[in-house]
Amino acid sequence: MKILTNAFFTIAVLLFFTALTLSFIILQIIINRHIVIDKNNVDIFDLLLKASFALIGSSLSGFTALLVFFLGDRKKEKEKVENETKLLSKIKEEASINLNIFKQILNVVSETKIEELAEIIHLENSKVKEGLMIFYTRLDFSLFEASVKDLNEKSYLDNISYWRKQKTIYDYLKLLLTNIQNKDNSITLLRLIRDEIISLTKD
Known part of the structure; x- marks a missing residue:
């Protein structure tokens, strides 16, 4: 869009100065050569002058339109x-x-050994699991998921790795709290969650 706008702007300026130059050339010819504008040559000079000034007028109109467009584009x-x-x-x-x-969540995961924590999570009416579930439901990625692609390339590339790491931990939590029944798998996920959060806090 910027390249197209600059091209039109350049063309309009060139046309304007071309028309202006032609008009001055015609006037210089008339003045320097002492041409008498009589009935024999009045038609040709009248035609040239009108054409030159018409070109100037149209160039100015085009220039004005492009200026308005350019300012609107900048806005x-x-x-x-x-x-x-x-x-x-x-x-x-x-x-x-x-x-x-x-x-x-890291505080909860770090208070107890991972193996013991996995045991506790699999107990009936586990308060630790309920606490983690509360944390899980408070996590919110709605704005990230809906709007991240609307960012410019630099903002996206500068931040996407960090945001995806957060989303990965969220997905691990979801698996741990809603899908995993095997304690060994719970241990693996708890370690991943702990390590990823620690990494996240260092970024």
């Missing part, structure tokens, strides 16, 4: 950047809240 670009900045800020805020929840 849209500015609004787009502002919206992307706000969106990035909101997604980062969502990730920051999730990080605080992950830290609380």
Whole structure:
């Protein structure tokens, strides 16, 4: 879009100065050669002058239209950047809240040996499991999932690895709390959750 706009702008400027140059050339010819504009040559000069000034007028109109378009395009670009900045800020805020929840989960996971914690989670009416479930339901990735592709390339590439790591831990938690029945698999997932959260807090 920017390249196209610049091309049109350049063409309009060239046309304007071409028409202006032609008009001055005609006037210089008339003045320097002392041409008498009589009935014999008035038609040709009148035609050239009218054509030159018509070209100037059309060039000015085109220049004005392109200027309006260019300013409108700049405004849209500015609004787009502002919206992307706000969106990035909101997604980062969502990730920051999730990080605080992950830290609380890490405290729970670190209080007891992983093997013992897996045993506790598989007990009937496990309070530890209920606590982890509460943390799990508080995690929110709705804004990330709905809007991350609307970010510009730089913002996306600078942050996507961190956000995906959070989402991976979330998926591990979901498996641990809703799908896994085998204690050995629970141990594996608990270790993954612990290690990933520790890695997350270092980023």
